[in-house]
């Protein structure tokens with residue numbers, strides 16, 4: 001589709017800045033946009049289209065999905081409802097439900113979290129009790145805390161949802177399983193009998209995703225509505241367990257992998273905005289007889305922003321690498337081979353937290369780097385922060401996931417000490433953890449991060465063992481040591497992020513032009529050097545770095561900032577975000593930030609009249625002492 005058509009869609013959609021809409025209007029506007037984008041996004045290629053037309057169609061699809069995906073009430077339909085049908089449905093269930101879901105004949109969401117439980121899935125209280133007489137499940141929310149709470153699109157958008165509920169057969173619990181539940185009438189959209197639905201209210205961000213609550217009052221669904229790929233309930237109520245109860249958690253692993261790439265994208269958007277603004281903003285006069293410099297020429301500004309470019313690259317490379325692992329493990333699971341699932345789970349439990357922690361912090365740093373104008377909603381930095389920071393919590397709260405990863409690391413280390421071989425991304429734990437002398441090369445620093453991880457894991461295992469020797473239960477010992485268990489997971493995650501970024505760039509370097517290779521490898525060097533300085537305490541403790549080495553690292557870091565400066569704007573332009581996607585007064589490609597700030601300001605409803613009605617109603621009587 002040509003430029004004008006995409007713009008016209010955008011223009012039609014954004015006649016009113018969302019900031020000035022009510023909570024309800026924001027949702028209604030978002031549905032309008034989502035429907036239009038979805039229609040555009042899914043207009044299919046036909047066979048007699050020219051290559052050029054197909055390319056334009058695909059381009060438009062990328063543009064529209066990138067705009068619509070982050071804050072749409074349809075978000076869960078694509079990112080969890082459909083993947084759950086794919087991952088948890090039998091062949092027949094997939095056949096039936098995928099067609100309806102892909103064609104948007106139905107809109108779904110993923111309802112797992114409850115008012116009383118999010119992390120502790122085994123504590124979920126929504127009941128699915130099998131009735132063999134009618135071959136139905138009775139869904140029931142026994143207490144308020146069992147109401148589903150949070151699912152995106154659940155409040156007023158979805159008419160179906162995957163409900164994660166505790167299965168009971170003849171009074172016995174068989175754990176948490178996925179159920180396909182119609183929640184609204186397909187014609188009237190009214191909630192079905194025995195179903196209570198509503199919206200959970202205004203949030204820090206995601207205010208058009210339509211997060212809702214759902215309560216059941218003995219609502220019946222037929223037996224074939226339990227997604228039965230991984231476990232089955234036969235007509236007579238016989239329960240057939242799956243090969244691994246955690247296979248029902250598969251969608252969460254999938255989304256955690258998605259989130260790493262999403263963080264690359266979010267961070268790229270924020271640093272594009274902040275860096276472009278830093279190139280047009282001039283401020284102060286360090287040299288009396290010279291004009292005000294671009295704030296991008298302040299090294300402190302480069303320090304705030306260039307790491308965000310490198311981090312976006314690092315997250316993207318790690319996401320693509322992790323995606324390959326996810327894909328191959330999924331194929332193995334399909335053939336009943338489960339032994340690589342724990343490693344995939346542990347990796348996702350490291351990379352999802354670290355990418356969200358870093359992206360959230362760096363997006364906020366991008367906002368702060370833009371001074372007052374960064375604080376404007378029209379800059380779109382606050383909203384980007386709101387979207388990113390949610391990922392710290394959803395899909396597994398970061399602390400909890402780091403502790404999950406620690407579980408795998410502790411098991412791997414204890415096994416290693418007993419002579420069990422280590423494999424995959426944990427194989428390095430068997431390496432030599434004594435560092436004779438500091439090696440300041442990129443590979444040398446990455447090796448030091450691995451040594452830090454080995455030493456942190458081994459020392460926290462020692463703490464655990466000492467606590468247990470002192471008589472503490474394993475659970476109490478675990479809780480007491482948990483701060484340093486998360487630190488050990490973070491150290492492992494850092495080592496993975498750094499080594500994968502480097503190795504993935506090395507693979508690509510061979511096909512890059514020399515100038516491009518030079519710039520991209522400078523970003524790798526910057527990323528590794530930045531983190532060595534950020535973690536200098538660990539380097540001093542475990543990696544034999546000396547004060548002289550630190551001094552050298554600091555000088556190298558400063559030189560890298562200077563080397564990257566000439567290409568900085570080109571590097572964010574290379575993310576290739578259209579203005580419609582950045583949606584930012586500060587980040588537009590033409591650099592007309594001041595004009596755009598003024599244009600947006602004039603859209604404020606308050607500017608429709610020179611004197612607001614409160615003057616005559618309140619101010620004037622107040623100032624005249626007549627109120």
Ligand SMILES: CCCCC/C=C\C/C=C\C/C=C\CC/C=C/C(=O)SCCNC(=O)CCNC(=O)[C@H](O)C(C)(C)COP(=O)(O)OP(=O)(O)OC[C@H]1O[C@@H](n2cnc3c(N)ncnc32)[C@H](O)[C@@H]1OP(=O)(O)O
Pocket residue numbers: 065069075076078079080110112113118119120121122152246247249250252253255258259262341342345393394395396397400404407408
């Ligand atoms: C085009 C549009 C789409 C674009 C989208 C782009 C990007 C994505 C952006 C957004 C995503 C979309 C939407 C986001 C909306 C958010 C949705 C949600 O938040 S859904 C709800 C998510 N909730 C969770 O993640 C809950 C977190 N809790 C857990 O995962 C588990 O309960 C926990 C804490 C890991 C384990 O709890 P616990 O009870 O302590 O232990 P268990 O005994 O149950 O389990 C421990 C053993 O099981 C293994 N395990 C645990 N989880 C998994 C897993 N997922 N896979 C494999 N194995 C698992 C674990 O390793 C332990 O094994 P061992 O006993 O050590 O052998």
Ligand SMILES: Cc1cc2nc3c(=O)[nH]c(=O)nc-3n(C[C@H](O)[C@H](O)[C@H](O)COP(=O)(O)OP(=O)(O)OC[C@H]3O[C@@H](n4cnc5c(N)ncnc54)[C@H](O)[C@@H]3O)c2cc1C
Pocket residue numbers: 076110111112113116117118119120149150151152206211390393394395396397398399400403
């Ligand atoms: C924007 C957004 C969208 C969401 N969308 C969905 C959705 O579509 N579908 C859905 O099902 N859910 C969704 N969620 C819910 C999300 O999955 C949960 O919020 C998340 O799993 C955390 O659970 P919780 O909120 O109950 O917090 P809790 O689990 O109560 O955690 C609260 C605090 O307690 C700590 N804590 C909890 N357990 C432990 C432990 N074992 N050890 C140490 N510390 C612990 C946590 O670290 C955290 O700091 C969404 C959430 C948000 C914010």
